[in-house]
Amino acid sequence: MHAWWSPDDSVSFLEAELLRAFPGRSLRRLAPGFLGIDEVPEAGMLPMAFAGQALPNAESVAVPSIRVMAEALAQRILDHFPDDAPWRMDVTPCFGQGTAGEHRCAMIDEAVVEILRKRRRSRLRTRLTAPGPVVPNESWLQLLLTSQESAVLSVAPSPVAHAWRSGLVPFPLGRIPVAVDKAAPSRAFAKLVESEFRLGARIQAGETVVDLGACPGSWTYVAVRRGARVTSVDRTELREDLMRNPNVTFHRGDAFSFQPSAPVDWLVCDVIAAPDRSIGLAIDWVRKGWARRFVVTIKFKGVEEYPKLDRLKLELAPLCSEFRLARLCANKNEASVIGSCPLPDAGRQ
Ligand SMILES: C[S@@+](CC[C@H](N)C(=O)[O-])C[C@H]1O[C@@H](n2cnc3c(N)ncnc32)[C@H](O)[C@@H]1O
Numbered sequence: 467m468h469a470w471w472s473p474d475d476s477v478s479f480l481e482a483e484l485l486r487a488f489p490g491r492s493l494r495r496l497a498p499g500f501l502g503i504d505e506v507p508e509a510g511m512l513p514m515a516f517a518g519q520a521l522p523n524a525e526s527v528a529v530p531s532i533r534v535m536a537e538a539l540a541q542r543i544l545d546h547f548p549d550d551a552p553w554r555m556d557v558t559p560c561f562g563q564g565t566a567g568e569h570r571c572a573m574i575d576e577a578v579v580e581i582l583r584k585r586r587r588s589r590l591r592t593r594l595t596a597p598g599p600v601v602p603n604e605s606w607l608q609l610l611l612t613s614q615e616s617a618v619l620s621v622a623p624s625p626v627a628h629a630w631r632s633g634l635v636p637f638p639l640g641r642i643p644v645a646v647d648k649a650a651p652s653r654a655f656a657k658l659v660e661s662e663f664r665l666g667a668r669i670q671a672g673e674t675v676v677d678l679g680a681c682p683g684s685w686t687y688v689a690v691r692r693g694a695r696v697t698s699v700d701r702t703e704l705r706e707d708l709m710r711n712p713n714v715t716f717h718r719g720d721a722f723s724f725q726p727s728a729p730v731d732w733l734v735c736d737v738i739a740a741p742d743r744s745i746g747l748a749i750d751w752v753r754k755g756w757a758r759r760f761v762v763t764i765k766f767k768g769v770e771e772y773p774k775l776d777r778l779k780l781e782l783a784p785l786c787s788e789f790r791l792a793r794l795c796a797n798k799n800e801a802s803v804i805g806s807c808p809l810p811d812a813g814r815q
Contacts, residue, residue: 642663
């Protein structure tokens with residue numbers, strides 16, 4: 467079985483998304499917020515926009531004691547995770563209020579480490595603790611406590627974790643801390659920073675960026691601070707300092723009719739528009755090879771529009787080497803489609 471976890475306010479949307487993705491299958495409710503499906507085909511590796519975290523190879527387990535659980539986890543790591551390869555372990559409470567279960571989770575984590583130290587110390591050297599993109603030989607273990615005595619366990623040895631990377635977020639329950647920068651023109655800058663994190667790629671010095679719907683300029687601000695050259699498109703001018711920045715070319719006009727003179731490294735688009743238009747724009751730019759990487763916000767007026775995201779999985783994901791679709795932690799009222807589609811280097815702007 468594979469499962470997904472979603473925060474309370476999104477479970478019904480995740481349920482609908484799963485039923486659309488896997489028609490005819492029945493869902494298993496493992497615990498509040500956890501939905502599972504048996505025998506998910508390849509498509510299961512596509513991201514679920516309304517899931518906070520994917521849980522490949524999931525099962526419900528009893529947690530009779532810290533020691534028994536830690537023994538079981540250590541054994542899984544020793545038996546299933548390749549030697550000398552990176553692995554992550556996340557033991558997180560997912561029930562009750564406030565700090566419920568946190569102490570128990572910390573004790574389980576410590577007990578696993580202690581067992582590994584005694585049985586195969588070298589394993590501890592390859593444990594990843596800093597957040598980062600899922601690499602090809604990485605293995606994942608997630609234990610999400612659903613009460614003091616029960617949990618959902620997900621074990622994804624290499625290469626399963628990498629195959630599921632579009633839905634695996636290297637923070638407990640997929641909760642990426644929202645970035646803060648008071649000098650940015652608006653808090654929208656956090657959406658671009660989170661999108662880069664999800665993709666595992668950052669805008670680099672010397673790269674070219676087109677920012678559609680750029681005003682007041684937070685996304686342009688992020689890109690120029692990284693040393694990129696940005697063409698910012700909007701009907702309204704950006705904050706004054708950005709308008710004067712030599713690395714910013716402002717283009718007053720319609721985002722949907724803008725065409726780059728040559729392919730760029732990044733398309734970033736935060737235009738306020740109907741979902742169909744933003745979805746169409748993302749697909750169009752990728753099909754035409756106009757951008758190597760993209761971050762496009764899909765804004766919703768109502769929940770009935772959520773199924774429109776499915777088109778991105780069908781039409782855009784197959785064109786991409788990396789594809790993410792998520793409601794960002796930095797903004798829950800919209801979804802972001804993020805991806806990479808390598809282009810030849812020649813001919814870029
Ligand atoms: C949410 S704001 C963008 C915020 C921006 N990402 C930032 O971080 O500062 C949306 C912008 O889209 C612009 N916009 C809406 N429709 C547009 C269109 N058809 N062409 C160009 N800009 C458009 C609006 O003028 C507005 O400035």
